[in-house]
Amino acid sequence: MDLLEQGARTLQTARHEHMSRDMVYVRGEERITIPVTRGRSSREVLEEDVIRLDTEAQEMILRAEDLVLGGSPTTPTTGDRIEDDHDGTLHIYEVRPPSQGEPAWRWTDAHKLDLRVFVKHIGEETSP
Amino acid sequence: VSVIVAIADLVAAELTAASASGTLPETFTAERVFRPVTKLEDAQQLRVLVAPTGIERQLAARTSVQRDYEVQVGVLRRVGDDEAFTDALALCEAIEELFLGPSRPALDLEGDSHAAVIAVDTSPLYSPEASDQDGVFLSVISLTCRVVS
Numbered sequence: 001m002d003l004l005e006q007g008a009r010t011l012q013t014a015r016h017e018h019m020s021r022d023m024v025y026v027r028g029e030e031r032i033t034i035p036v037t038r039g040r041s042s043r044e045v046l047e048e049d050v051i052r053l054d055t056e057a058q059e060m061i062l063r064a065e066d067l068v069l070g071g072s073p074t075t076p077t078t079g080d081r082i083e084d085d086h087d088g089t090l091h092i093y094e095v096r097p098p099s100q101g102e103p104a105w106r107w108t109d110a111h112k113l114d115l116r117v118f119v120k121h122i123g124e125e126t127s128p
Numbered sequence: 129v130s131v132i133v134a135i136a137d138l139v140a141a142e143l144t145a146a147s148a149s150g151t152l153p154e155t156f157t158a159e160r161v162f163r164p165v166t167k168l169e170d171a172q173q174l175r176v177l178v179a180p181t182g183i184e185r186q187l188a189a190r191t192s193v194q195r196d197y198e199v200q201v202g203v204l205r206r207v208g209d210d211e212a213f214t215d216a217l218a219l220c221e222a223i224e225e226l227f228l229g230p231s232r233p234a235l236d237l238e239g240d241s242h243a244a245v246i247a248v249d250t251s252p253l254y255s256p257e258a259s260d261q262d263g264v265f266l267s268v269i270s271l272t273c274r275v276v277s
Contacts, residue, residue: 048255049268051202055168
């Protein structure tokens, strides 16, 4: 392991310990609870003639090693969901590509330790 | 009363009535709006928005003016699979048929005048960006209505 990878792992550990909280990653019927860090957020407006669609885009950062579904490591897929139960509200996000033709996630680093997942806020409800 | 707003109200009312009677394949209440902004969170349910968008006037004869009013009907809903997408497309086709088919409704305005739908345009058929980026079916149907006095 070179010096840069050592540094990346140190930063990952610090992010994991101090900047993440448990969220539920959902694919179909499968649900796993994993630590997730909220990244950058932005509002986007899509215009089609007179109609405007207003969306909240969010980046979620998670450790690649945590994303294990059905006993196998996996990567995010469009349509997967992340549920963030926070302050009495369950926020529901869906994995969507940030723009047409782009993938819905990418590695955050050259060592493939963390995943940066692009999601859209699709709804919220009172925490169960 | 603004003529184009009256036409947009009539279009919204016709859509809602056709939905309730089963002429259209989905149940909804169409909304007439001036600023049709929808949050993604509100697109879980089908939304049908009607907005006035344009007026074109041209001389029809030396002493008369022909007025064409354009209103746009936005159809939005989050879709999870191809079947839901196909259902949404079928709704758009049914809306086109409603306004330009053989049993199209008369849009009666104040006095003796009424508006007749003379053109329907759905191009593009839907927004690929909304579909890919937001998982939303979004289609805009433009209706051109000519007022005959």
